Amino acid sequence: MSKELETNLTEEEYLKKHLESLEQNKAVDSVESAPKQQTTVKVEQSKASDLHYFAFDTREFPCGIFYPAGSTIQVRAAQVKEIQAYSMVDDNNFYDIVEKMNDMLSSCVRIKHLDGTIGSYMDLRDPDRYYLIFLIRELTFQKGSVLTTKVNCSCGNETTIELRRKNFKFYETSERINDFFDVATLSFRFEIKTGQVFNLAPPTIGVQKSFTEYIVKENAEKRKPNLSFLKIIPFMLHDRSSITIEGIKAKLDEFQKMDDIPFQFLNSAVEKLTFGIEKLQSQCQCGLEIHTDMIFPNGPSAVFVVHDAFEQFIKE
Numbered sequence: 001m002s003k004e005l006e007t008n009l010t011e012e013e014y015l016k017k018h019l020e021s022l023e024q025n026k027a028v029d030s031v032e033s034a035p036k037q038q039t040t041v042k043v044e045q046s047k048a049s050d051l052h053y054f055a056f057d058t059r060e061f062p063c064g065i066f067y068p069a070g071s072t073i074q075v076r077a078a079q080v081k082e083i084q085a086y087s088m089v090d091d092n093n094f095y096d097i098v099e100k101m102n103d104m105l106s107s108c109v110r111i112k113h114l115d116g117t118i119g120s121y122m123d124l125r126d127p128d129r130y131y132l133i134f135l136i137r138e139l140t141f142q143k144g145s146v147l148t149t150k151v152n153c154s155c156g157n158e159t160t161i162e163l164r165r166k167n168f169k170f171y172e173t174s175e176r177i178n179d180f181f182d183v184a185t186l187s188f189r190f191e192i193k194t195g196q197v198f199n200l201a202p203p204t205i206g207v208q209k210s211f212t213e214y215i216v217k218e219n220a221e222k223r224k225p226n227l228s229f230l231k232i233i234p235f236m237l238h239d240r241s242s243i244t245i246e247g248i249k250a251k252l253d254e255f256q257k258m259d260d261i262p263f264q265f266l267n268s269a270v271e272k273l274t275f276g277i278e279k280l281q282s283q284c285q286c287g288l289e290i291h292t293d294m295i296f297p298n299g300p301s302a303v304f305v306v307h308d309a310f311e312q313f314i315k316e
C-alpha cells in the first residue's frame with residue numbers, strides 16, 4: 001500500500017525522470033505518445049579503426065567514480081551521416097530524443113579498460129548521457145557554431161554562457177552519502193538495520209535502454225508500469241549493462257514482495273543519488289558567479305543541427 005502512495009508522479013512525468021530529462025526543458029514538456037516501434041541500436045565497431053577517437057579521463061565525467069580505475073572514455077566527432085540521422089529528431093517526443101541520442105552515442109563513444117578490452121556506450125552511466133552528447137558536439141564543431149544561453153547577473157548585465165564542458169556544474173552527493181561509497185564494487189553499499197545490504201549506483205545507459213523497451217511494451221499492451229519499481233530497481237542493477245524483459249518481470253515480482261523497511265529505505269536512498277549536469281555556471285564581467293538551469297537552446301535537435309543554417313550559409 002505504501003508503495004502506491006509514494007508514486008505521486010504521473011506515468012509520463014516518471015518516464016521523463018526515468019530517462020533523465022533535463023529539468024525545466026520546455027522542449028520535452030509535452031510528450032504525447034510512445035513511438036510505435038523501437039529500433040535496435042547496434043554498436044558499430046567495424047568502422048571504428050579509420051576514425052579518430054580521443055581518450056578522456058573517466059574522472060571528468062559526472063559519473064566518473066563509477067568507472068573502473070584506468071579506464072578511458074573514447075569519443076570521436078560525428079560524421080555527416082550521423083548528423084543527418086540525428087537531425088530528424090522530434091523535439092516533442094521524448095522517446096525519440098533518447099533514441100536518437102543513443103544512436104549518436106553508439107557510433108561515437110566507447111570505453112577502453114585498463115586490460116585493453118573495449119566496452120560500448122551501454123556500459124556508460126545514464127547520467128553521463130548529456131555530457132557525452134555535448135562532448136561529441138565539441139569535437140564535431142571545433143570552429144564556431146557555439147550553443148549559448150543568456151543569464152541576467154545581479155549587476156544588471158546580461159551575460160552569455162556557452163554550453164561547453166567547462167561551464168557544466170555537476171550534481172554533488174552529500175558527504176553523508178559519500179562515506180558509503182564502496183571502491184570494490186564501484187557502488188554505494190548500504191547496510192540497513194534489518195541486516196540487509198544494498199549496493200546502489202546510477203544505472204548504465206544499457207539498463208535504462210532495457211527499461212525503456214519494457215515501458216514501451218507495457219504501454220503497448222495497455223498495462224500501467226509500476227512507477228515506484230521503475231524509480232528504484234535500475235539503481236540496484238548497478239553492475240549490469242542490460243536486462244531482458246523476463247528479467248525485469250522477475251525483479252518486479254521480487255520488488256512487490258519486499259518488506260516495508262527496505263522499500264522505504266531504498267525509496268529514500270535513490271533520491272540522494274542524483275548525478276549528471278545540474279546547471280551552467282560562468283562568471284560575469286563584474287566578477288560575480290552566474291548560473292542557470294541546464295537547457296537545450298532551440299531544443300535537443302539543435303545540438304547537431306546548425307540553427308538557421310539558411311541565413312548563415314546563403315551567399316548574397
Ligand SMILES: [Zn+2]
Pocket residue numbers: 153154155156157284285286287288
Ligand atoms: Zn555581473
